[in-house]
Amino acid sequence: MFTIIIILLAVLGAALGSFFNVLIYRLPRKQSIVFPASHCGECGKAIPFYLNIPILSYLMLGGKCKYCGAKIHWHHLLVELITPLILIALFLQYGLFSLLFLKYALLSLFMIPIFFIDAFHQIIPHKLSIPLIPLGLLLTLIPGNDVTLLNALVSAGIIFAFLLFIAYAYRFARKADGLGGGDIWLLTGIAAFFGIISMPYVILISAVLGIIYFFIFVRDKDHGFAFGTFISFTTVLWAIIGSSRVFDLISFI
Numbered sequence: 689m690f691t692i693i694i695i696l697l698a699v700l701g702a703a704l705g706s707f708f709n710v711l712i713y714r715l716p717r718k719q720s721i722v723f724p725a726s727h728c729g730e731c732g733k734a735i736p737f738y739l740n741i742p743i744l745s746y747l748m749l750g751g752k753c754k755y756c757g758a759k760i761h762w763h764h765l766l767v768e769l770i771t772p773l774i775l776i777a778l779f780l781q782y783g784l785f786s787l788l789f790l791k792y793a794l795l796s797l798f799m800i801p802i803f804f805i806d807a808f809h810q811i812i813p814h815k816l817s818i819p820l821i822p823l824g825l826l827l828t829l830i831p832g833n834d835v836t837l838l839n840a841l842v843s844a845g846i847i848f849a850f851l852l853f854i855a856y857a858y859r860f861a862r863k864a865d866g867l868g869g870g871d872i873w874l875l876t877g878i879a880a881f882f883g884i885i886s887m888p889y890v891i892l893i894s895a896v897l898g899i900i901y902f903f904i905f906v907r908d909k910d911h912g913f914a915f916g917t918f919i920s921f922t923t924v925l926w927a928i929i930g931s932s933r934v935f936d937l938i939s940f941i
């Protein structure tokens with residue numbers, strides 16, 4: 689049974705990863721995510737279904753378009769590999785038949801396209817961030833949630849107000865945008881899932897990771913800073929480890 693579940697999650701994850709690749713390409717370009725069917729971004733040729741198999745097609749074609757030979761970016765393969773791995777990690781943590789598995793799988797699945805779209809384009813599409821707020825709140829109504837409706841509401845409200853204040857204060861002080869609207873919606877949605885106690889840690893870890901990355905790899909002040917990439921990475925990590933385990937560890941230290 690255990691092996692069957694792992695295989696099913698792997699197949700489901702790879703298929704979802706393939707769909708996320710469509711979102712990652714089309715959402716920032718404001719294209720429909722349904723029409724037209726999958727096609728090469730370079731020559732526009734439609735990709736037949738037998739060449740649209742997650743992971744395998746990429747490896748068989750050597751990461752190139754069959755028709756024009758244009759390179760298919762390696763992130764396509766990465767997304768199709770990482771999505772099943774995240775689902776399997778969440779299953780190992782929460783079991784399959786628990787609300788927490790469903791809840792954190794849902795949250796993590798939203799984080800995958802956000803991670804890549806923000807990394808590549810420095811935007812977080814509202815279509816991916818704002819729905820997290822009602823979803824997180826609605827899930828608290830189902831028994832077995834680790835966050836109450838009141839906690840989720842207060843958490844989302846405080847995080848939204850706090851970040852809005854920071855954004856305006858920064859704009860007033862520096863005459864430039866420091867925190868984007870996308871970051872605010874995203875963290876408000878995440879707050880509705882995690883509740884108030886986790887949020888300071890999630891924001892702090894995201895910021896520290898982002899700053900470390902910036903100083904090692906970027907160092908250019910004019911370069912766009914994709915905070916959403918680090919927020920989504922930290923969120924998946926936090927969901928997999930589980931806030932209760934993190935706090936056990938913190939109190940142990």
Ligand SMILES: [Zn+2]
Nearest residue numbers: 728731753756
């Ligand atoms: Zn092509």
